[in-house]
Amino acid sequence: MKTLRISGIEPESIVDGPGIRYVVFVQGCPHHCKGCHNPQTHDFDGGHDQAIEEILDEIKKNPLLSGVTFSGGEPFCQPEPLTELGKEVKKLGLNLVCYSGYTFEELIKLSEKVPAVMELLQLSDLLVDGRFVLEEKSLMLKFRGSRNQRIVDVPASLAKGEVVLAEI
Numbered sequence: 368m369k370t371l372r373i374s375g376i377e378p379e380s381i382v383d384g385p386g387i388r389y390v391v392f393v394q395g396c397p398h399h400c401k402g403c404h405n406p407q408t409h410d411f412d413g414g415h416d417q418a419i420e421e422i423l424d425e426i427k428k429n430p431l432l433s434g435v436t437f438s439g440g441e442p443f444c445q446p447e448p449l450t451e452l453g454k455e456v457k458k459l460g461l462n463l464v465c466y467s468g469y470t471f472e473e474l475i476k477l478s479e480k481v482p483a484v485m486e487l488l489q490l491s492d493l494l495v496d497g498r499f500v501l502e503e504k505s506l507m508l509k510f511r512g513s514r515n516q517r518i519v520d521v522p523a524s525l526a527k528g529e530v531v532l533a534e535i
Contacts, residue, residue, distance in 0.1 A: 369448040370416040374408040374440055378425065379432075384464035384493060384510055385535065386433025389426050393440040393449070398468035402501035404512060408440035419452045426456065434462035434492070443467050443474060446483035453490040462492040464510075470496045471519050471530050493533050494519040509535055 377383070377390040392405060394414030407413065426435060435456045442449055442465050453463050465487065467474065471494060478485035488494070495511050495518055503513035510518060523531035 369451055370418050371422070371445060371448045371452070372411070372414050373417050374405065374414040376417075376422070376425070378429065380436070382510070383436040383438060383466075384434060384495075385462075387429075387431050388434050388436045388464070389429065389432050390436040390438055391422060391449075391452070392438050393442050393445055395444050396439055396441040396468065397444065398441060398498050400468065400499040400501075402504065403499055405439065411444075414440075419448055419455075422452060423455050426461070427459065432461060434464060436464040436466070438466040441468055443469055443477065443484055443487065446481060446487045450483055450486045450490065453487060457490060463490055464493045464495065465491045466495045468498045471517075471521075471524060488521060489525065491521045494521050 372394040374392040374394045380388045380390045383390045392408060394408055395411035396409045399409055437449055456463055474484055474488055495516055497516040500513045500515050503515045505514055518533045518535055520531045520533040
């Protein structure tokens with residue numbers, strides 16, 4: 368199995384998607400949003416490499432998990448190893464949430480050049496999309512930091528060919 372460049376892991380979170388989630392914070396982000404909650408994840412040379420197998424072993428140890436969240440950093444900068452991990456997560460019957468500074472529409476366009484982006488998107492149940500905008504920040508939003516960000520129902524959106532917002 369491959370390795371991921373990660374910033375860190377949160378083994379149990381209730382703020383990064385519905386239910387109790389295992390969160391993988393990937394390292395590296397091209398967006399550099401002003402006021403970013405995780406600026407330490409921006410540097411592509413930061414963080415450390417971690418074997419996907421090790422991450423998967425930790426996920427399997429917790430029977431209370433509802434799902435896994437890929438956050439960052441920018442997960443879609445590492446679509447190949449995250450797709451590999453995502454496939455294993457789905458085999459465990461867990462749902463998958465991805466955070467991205469890219470919008471759903473930008474990811475569809477990016478997938479034309481990088482097919483693994485579409486593979487990762489197809490594995491995702493929910494996508495929290497869009498760059499964090501400090502002027503739109505709100506602590507009242509569920510699972511997102513700024514009003515411009517959306518919680519996208521990925522399977523419904525892919526089937527319909529346009530964004531379908533998730534009912535949370």
